[in-house]
Amino acid sequence: MYRVWNFLTQYSLLLIIGALAALAWANTNPESYHHFVEFVLIDDFFIGHLHDDGHGHVTRTLTLHYLINDVLMALFFAIAAKEVWEAIILENGSLRGKKAATPLIATAGGVLGPVAVYLGLAAFLGSDTYDAVSKGWAIPTATDIAFSYLVGRLVFGAGHPAVRFLLLLAIADDAVGLLILAIFYPSGDLAPVWLLLSFGAAIAVFVLANWLPRHLDRGNQARPNSTWVRKKLSFWPYAIAAALSWYGFQESGIHPALGLLPIVPTIPHADRAFGFFSDAETHLHDLLNDIEHALKYPVEIILLFFGLLNAGVEFKSISEPTWLVLAGLLIGKPVGVMLMGWIAAKPMRLGLPEGMRIIDLFVIGCVAAIGFTVALFVASVAFDAGPVQDAAKMGALFSFFAAAISIVAGKLTRVQKVN
Template sequence: MYRVWTFLADYSLLLIFGAVTALVWVNADYDSYHHFVEFRIWDHAPIGHLHDGHRTLTLHYLVNDVLMALFFAIAAKEVWEAVILKEGSLRGKKAATPLFATAGGMFGPIAVYLGLASIMGSETYNAVANGWAIPTATDIAFSYLVGRIVFGAGHPAVRFLLLLAIADDAAGLIILAIFYPSGELAPEWLLLSFGASLAVFILFNWLPRYMDRGRPERPHSTRVRMALGGLPYVIGGCISWYGFMQSGLHPALGLLPIIPAIPHADRAFGIFSEAERSLGDLLNVLEHALKHPVEIVLFLFGLCNAGVQFQSIGPATWLVLAGLFVGKPVGILLFGWIAARPLNLGIPKGMRIVDLVTIGFVAAIGFTVSLFVASVAFDAGPVQDAAKMGALFSFGAAVISVVVGRMTRVEKIAY
């Protein structure tokens, strides 16, 4: 239990604290909470919400659109390593069944959400349809924590779940970029983002390595690293973020193009592995430097986005929960079974097909990303609040996972 608590404290405690504080605050004093969240930091700012023809930087915008870019950058780093490294977890046959299960864990919730919304009538459907992506999300940290509690740290289902969650994050980033732009699209601005990424890659990554070819001591790469560290990539990231903001894509994704440009190790130990701290490549160094700032960002994210009054429960709440609690497990079980049996791709040794049901419920914890998608899918108001309540209630999947695990006789493996 000590390890579980340490893991929770390292990755999620401040986020939970921020969300609980928001819930208590908004239900005790609605006006003061919203005055705080929408506090104007800078009027006529170069970044921020458009207001009366000019941009206004509010606390909510600063957290959701600027600071959350750091959170999505860390998620993108894990996805990038899983895809690009020779032994990456999302490469080869070993990733095939988890990837199929991920697809089921996205199509299932969408089908349930939109199907039930259509049954509720056209008026309800039109009001909530844009939130179809909310129940597709899986919160990596909380799902991994619950997975370890249900299966034990050494069970192959935990690794399967982690692969599924990382792939889910990758798909979620694509969905956010394509289906939830923050304004009128101006794709030409993306040339600035990708140009900045390409420039720093060539000048500070590829060129020094090219000049060092045949020289194991790598003098040029070392000199660049010692003299500049991560500064070129920080500047490139700022430029990339600005390009995303001007392009109309959600600026929280603005650091994604810069991640592939940063020098990275030829191996990775996994998102929650202590061994990751021993890697000295710049990508891992920057990730570790961001760990504590991102914890504070997640606290602010919970504080600024989880402030929902309890009477806000509505159709969107039940649709999000139905998508997560029904669509996720059914989709993961169905697609995982198809991959493992008819397609003969198999499942990890020591894992049973029935374990996919429990994995489906664990993956139904949407929380962080579901809250984020709800905040961009709907304008502020009753529908957004109801959808956010569904994201918050997704914590209930943790209890269901424990019950389903016992019903299906999961054998916990500690190591």
């Protein structure tokens, strides 16, 4: 439990502090808050927001918001991608084999359910509302892994199989979220040829810093080439490749916060996965885990500023998008997870983990409705700054009410806690 709480305080507490400070600031002095968010760091730069100077000359301006959301949040998404990558490819990875089948199918329900509720209610409210909010359909598909895990333990107890099921669902949900961001939310006009730079950098660093030293060392247990690369070059080849990949994503029009994703699979990693939050992970010293540990404190600070720069919404902005996001999360998530989980467990005969009931799927869906971090991020890219974006962000913030709903649902469905 110490490691779990330690993780939550490291990656979530500062985020909450930043979000609360933003809410207080935006509702007491909105003008100074928005000036802070859009503070210009460097004008006419090679990275930043695109804008036309009015004379046909397109330039980029690096603002504080861009620095946090588009540049530094790439480190946060790289850590998420690392967990997803290891869960898929490593021995004992949580998303490998038949044991992951039911959670993965339930994840599909946890994505499709919120989308159906969000867009269905938007259409019911009329074409004007639908046209204004339809781009935000992906906001309620998000699940905040850390907060959901904590609430899941409170509802089910640390030893309940539903907690592991929830964790698998949340990791898979993050993987889907990354794909949705890449495909459906470009940051500008698409220029896919720039992705050649990103994937070229990934291939080059894998061949030169990973595959080639191991190939030269084949048959030699001393592994002199691999050892030299690890000790002398360390993470620097991957840092250079990451910078090139990020730039390629920016220029391609795909959201640059995802720019490090092609590099993550190229980094030398452990031979097997011990699982998210496992104590054993702290004793792994492959380069990928070392990089993750080194990023711990920087990512804490980044999430503090992410909360500060994105959660500053005036309460008067609460409107239809707020309720649509909440309905997608609080209704679509539980119903979708339970329905698709039931289909996987019963008609498809994939079953549930021993000790789990069908009704537990509904409670898991309630817990997974805590969107927060990723929901806030998607809201910031789905809509331009303004009333609709602010209202959608408020829905993401209000998703914390899912924690209370989950506890009540657990009581009503008579969940037997397993500690």
